[in-house]
Amino acid sequence: MERNGVPLIDMQKVEGLGEELVKACEEWGCFRMINHGLRAELMAEMKVVAASLLDLPDEIKRKTLRGIDDISSHDEFCDRLSASVHQREIIYKYIKAIHGLAGLLGRKLMEGVGLAGDLFEGWDCQLRMNKFLFRPENIGLTGLLMHADPTFLTIIQDDENVNGLQVVDKYSGEIIAIDPVPGTLVVNVGDIAKAWSNGIFYNVKHRVCSLEPKTRYSIVLSVLAPKGKVEVPSELLDSKHPRRYVPFDLKEYMDVRYSTESHTGGAVDLFRTTMK
């Protein structure tokens, strides 16, 4: 894979999609998806809904701090925000479509590592919406500090008109701008995926910078972790590839991440079995 920008991956590709995804997770920890199955109209409608919900008063928004955990909590989320019938319908369609896409990613990643199955079946997921109000006096400042996601992966509908997402290159450490490409979705690989892949996947560091005086929205599906322990599939282990991370669950991981204030990927390495 040439290092000339994060990979653009066609999710409808029939041959070799799994391998391509695995390679992107290893080499970049970040990629853009085209032909991902979310209709352009649905993405546009969801952005309008997100913008109007994010304009609600803080005391109402605070009621939904965790976002939408799964499709079944959609009603509760909408009730708390007193969402209209139309808004509920869009949110429902969106979470159904984005969960479907996450399922495809999980199956293809399994294929890519030579296994079969629905990797994300029954996992905890969370949908969140972000608003970055970039004012002229804030240009050049960071809207979201450098971090690696505490997730397996995160699917982002970034703002098609306002840039700001930047990732750290795995090899050079250089900061690369992830400029918008309308109609596509970005994936960032997180800490949980690094442990699950025995340290092979790159938990990409990234941030959001204020580059132009506009309001930027992003809609984010976090595919968090399995309900039980995060551990590398036993089929991928042998004498040449010993287990490099102690199995842990999401709560144990989050406790370590917050108590050590390691928000840029270091927390997962505290679960290493060896320091090599």
Ligand SMILES: O=C(O)CCC(=O)C(=O)O
């Ligand atoms: O807004 C974005 O593009 C990225 C947001 C992000 O990194 C996050 O929510 O973890």
Ligand SMILES: [Fe+2]
């Ligand atoms: Fe992030």
